[in-house]
Amino acid sequence: MASFWDAAVREGYEILVTTDSNLRHQQNLADRRLAVVVLLSTSWPRIQQAIPMVIDAIRSAAPGRCTEIDIP
Numbered sequence: 001m002a003s004f005w006d007a008a009v010r011e012g013y014e015i016l017v018t019t020d021s022n023l024r025h026q027q028n029l030a031d032r033r034l035a036v037v038v039l040l041s042t043s044w045p046r047i048q049q050a051i052p053m054v055i056d057a058i059r060s061a062a063p064g065r066c067t068e069i070d071i072p
Contacts, residue, residue, distance in 0.1 A: 035061030
């Protein structure tokens with residue numbers, strides 16, 4: 001059975017944006033062809049205020065790397 005990661009790449013996704021701060025510890029991201037951006041808040045109003053930071057992180061994301069964004 002194909003994994004989520006394989007299916008996402010097959011469908012053309014390049015970046016996963018998540019609020020799951022444990023993902024880095026649960027997955028071996030170095031072997032993945034997806035970049036991961038972790039937002040260190042689940043508060044939508046706070047995330048909305050930090051959209052420029054999120055966009056910068058997405059633009060600089062690289063496959064197999066995990067970038068954590070501290071949302072003020």
